[in-house]
Amino acid sequence: MVTRVWDYLAEYEAEREDVLDAVDTVFRSGTLVLGESVRNFEREYAERHGVRACVSVDNGTNALVLALRALGIGPGDEVVTVSNTAAPTVVAIDQVGATPVFADVREDDFLMDTGQVAEVITPNTKCLLPVHLYGQCVDMAPLQAVANEHGLVVLEDCAQAHGALHHGRIAGSMGASGAFSFYPTKVLGAYGDGGAVITSDAEVEAKLRRLRYYGMKDRYYVESTPGYNSRLDEVHAEILRRKLRRLDDYLKARRRVARRYAEGLAGTGLVLPGVSEGNVHSYYLYVVRHPSRDLILDRLKAYDIELNVSYRWPVHTMSGFAHLGYRQGSLPVTERLAREIFSLPMYASLSEGLQDKVISALREVLALL
Structure with missing residues (x-):
């Protein structure tokens, strides 16, 4: 599966x-x-x-x-x-x-x-x-x-x-x-x-x-x-x-998933999401960073894990918005992040078993880089 x-x-x-x-x-x-x-x-x-x-x-x-x-x-x-x-x-x-x-965006919280x-x-x-x-x-x-x-x-x-x-x-x-x-x-x-x-x-x-x-x-x-x-x-x-009526339960579950990722992926070389001052994160997505992002995503397929990038193409680089006149390098932080970010499974009903599968696979893949 x-x-x-x-x-x-x-x-x-x-x-x-x-x-x-x-x-x-x-x-x-x-x-x-x-x-x-x-x-x-x-x-x-x-x-x-x-x-x-x-x-x-x-x-x-x-x-x-x-x-x-x-x-x-x-x-x-x-x-x-x-x-x-x-x-x-x-x-x-x-x-x-x-x-x-x-x-442009900030490096630490995107x-x-x-x-x-x-x-x-x-x-x-x-x-x-x-x-x-x-x-x-x-x-x-x-x-x-x-x-x-x-x-x-x-x-x-x-x-x-x-x-x-x-x-x-x-x-x-x-x-x-x-x-x-x-x-x-x-x-x-x-x-x-x-x-x-x-x-x-x-x-x-x-x-x-x-x-x-x-x-x-x-x-x-x-x-x-x-x-x-x-x-x-x-x-x-x-x-x-x-x-x-169940929104608070969904939020608690997502934050629990985020805590397990933070514990399970500590020390792997992944840049994990932080919470900026004054914020309580709702974790719609759990977005991490690594300079070898594309290689990691490719190797995870052998574990039957298909992850997502949100977002691989910054809007100012899309052909549909070429008329705005932005060039590569116009938004350096945004462009650098787009080459490194990817999303881990994140939803309220995510089981600990599936999450552990992702954590284990990532640790194995990252250890070989």
């Missing part, structure tokens, strides 16, 4: 009755779109984050797109973010007609180097978009200080940071808005796509609700454009409601 970085089957077996009951509850409710399950999930998710509102949408990319739209970002505007991220972060910026501008942000701000900059990558938050105080100085809005990309804390504040609650993904692999994942935006701004909330529903405030009447069909369906909302 091949061991991969993520698998949902053990979790599904443990939660199967509740998942099926959620589906049955929705099917018997008489409402399949924007009904009671969506309303309840939005209320409970907002309460979890201590904010005014949650507006659910159909996926994490559209959570970013609609959040940018609701914050007034569009053509001619620049959005400062990072290149060491999943491509959808930057695709969303491009979709609203804005221009992504990249700051997150936005907030000390570089002021250097790339221009008169066209309107938004700072920090990515809370792999389950750990960007250092928000200096970033917010730059935003305040230049009159910019901050939109947090929280797709990988469900439940992560930064100096006691939960990811998504520190900026003007926070955008989340509920893709199945996430710490809080659905059985398909889903997303949400949280905010405490009543005007932003109202815009988000219109944007996700064709630009309509009332049924069949388009009040403003653009508009989208971007709704979380009732079934996934009900499943997510129930999984939200």
Whole structure:
């Protein structure tokens, strides 16, 4: 049996009755779109984050797109973010007609180097978009200080940071808005796509609700454009409601997996992930570093272990974003990390047996380098 970085089957077996009951509850409710399950999930998710509102949408990319739209970002505007991220972060910026501008990341935690942000701000900059990558938050105080100085809005990309804390504040609650993904692999994942935006701004909330529903405030009447069909369906909302109640258990399990990796891989030559000051890591991914990354990944295949790289190609090096004008060497830390990082299996239901298999194989492979 091949061991991969993520698998949902053990979790599904443990939660199967509740998942099926959620589906049955929705099917018997008489409402399949924007009904009671969506309303309840939005209320409970907002309460979890201590904010005014949650507006659910159909996926994490559209959570970013609609959040940018609701914050007034569009053509001619620049959005400062990072290149060491999943491509959808930057695709969303491009979709609203804005221009992504990249700051480099920090060597120790792979997150936005907030000390570089002021250097790339221009008169066209309107938004700072920090990515809370792999389950750990960007250092928000200096970033917010730059935003305040230049009159910019901050939109947090929280797709990988469900439940992560930064100096006691939960990811998504520190900026003007926070955008989340509920893709199945996430710490809080659905059985398909889903997303949400949280905010405490009543005007932003109202815009988000219109944007996700064709630009309509009332049924069949388009009040403003653009508009989208971007709704979380009732079934996934009900499943997510129930999984939200187990989120703390998922987080504890992931942190337990992280501790076992730290103990089992100490002294191997791998650079293991650290936790930056003030952060409580949610461990969406467990990302390690080694200069012989590709050789290690190749040799692990003999042990039936297939691992992942998040992310092998920084966004600024992709042909789809060549028009931005970045060259190799533009973001040296990001580019160096992309040659060395790889992800170990990380999910709440990962068994100790499978984890020990990975640890043992890695120790054997690394000992021969």
